[in-house]
Amino acid sequence: MRTTRLLGLLTALSLTALATAACGKGGSPPTKGPAAGRLPVYRVAQGFELPESGTWRKAKNRGRFVVGAKEDQPYLGEKDPATGRYSGFDIEIAKMVSASLGLDPKSISFKTIASANRETALQNGQIDYYVGTYTINDNRKKLVGFGGPYYMAGQGLLVRHDEEDIKGPKDLDGKRVCSAAGSTPYQRIQKDYPKATLVAYDTYSVCVDNLLTYQVDAVTTDDAILIGYAAKVPDELKVVGRSFSEEPYGIGVPRGDDTLRFAIDDALAARERDGDWKKAYDATLGLSGVPAPKPPAIDRYPAS
Ligand code: GLU
Numbered sequence: 001m002r003t004t005r006l007l008g009l010l011t012a013l014s015l016t017a018l019a020t021a022a023c024g025k026g027g028s029p030p031t032k033g034p035a036a037g038r039l040p041v042y043r044v045a046q047g048f049e050l051p052e053s054g055t056w057r058k059a060k061n062r063g064r065f066v067v068g069a070k071e072d073q074p075y076l077g078e079k080d081p082a083t084g085r086y087s088g089f090d091i092e093i094a095k096m097v098s099a100s101l102g103l104d105p106k107s108i109s110f111k112t113i114a115s116a117n118r119e120t121a122l123q124n125g126q127i128d129y130y131v132g133t134y135t136i137n138d139n140r141k142k143l144v145g146f147g148g149p150y151y152m153a154g155q156g157l158l159v160r161h162d163e164e165d166i167k168g169p170k171d172l173d174g175k176r177v178c179s180a181a182g183s184t185p186y187q188r189i190q191k192d193y194p195k196a197t198l199v200a201y202d203t204y205s206v207c208v209d210n211l212l213t214y215q216v217d218a219v220t221t222d223d224a225i226l227i228g229y230a231a232k233v234p235d236e237l238k239v240v241g242r243s244f245s246e247e248p249y250g251i252g253v254p255r256g257d258d259t260l261r262f263a264i265d266d267a268l269a270a271r272e273r274d275g276d277w278k279k280a281y282d283a284t285l286g287l288s289g290v291p292a293p294k295p296p297a298i299d300r301y302p303a304s
Pocket of ligand 1: 180
């Protein structure tokens, strides 16, 4: 027990050291993919009006969108603790949408919202829309609306580098597996792999700390998220096996504001056509080494 604790502490310390050495300012993971092209500058639509959307009117009056996001997911949604600035693929998606809806993306006010709190945040008007690895599914559609999808992820597993027993979800029997409360990966393990011991935290980064300190044996969530944690400490962590679900990422909007939802669908379609989507991907998630996929078809489902 003592040895494990000590080892854990040392691992955590080396994580910090490695992160500082390899990742530079802001702690973002190293680059493997295309050279970091400059982030696209999104042209703000002039004279754009969407008066039928209550959410849009509110944002227009205050002069900016308030967007929910993640702050601890490398390549996707990360907040620089020094500057308070958010960056990553989800953040770029949020920005291109804001520009298409006529509001300067530079003025967006980002708010970190954990997986379990997304629906409430949209329902009580705390945020106008949400962009943060948010899987579209029928249960959630009863509570919120979804623009998109704009990306297709899949559930995967992250383990310590020397782990040899866990190669896929079938190997999780009797193992301690960590995921975020309220997430689809958590729910899938609970339902399909009941012999695994599930541990839940608010965020995946806390799960990763627990993995590095030997408190859990695996972390499960979307491959796109796990790849970022593994890249931070490649000597300590690895993503194993194939992904075992489909997680289409959508932009969460208040349920019933279909005008806003359709405008977001149009915005995404236009940014996919004009190359901004790909530029944004290449400059963020593409740095993980995974080349830009074809974005999934937008699901413009009928008004509720
Ligand atoms: N995409 C999954 C979900 O929406 C996992 C990632 C997350 O928790 O944001 O639940």
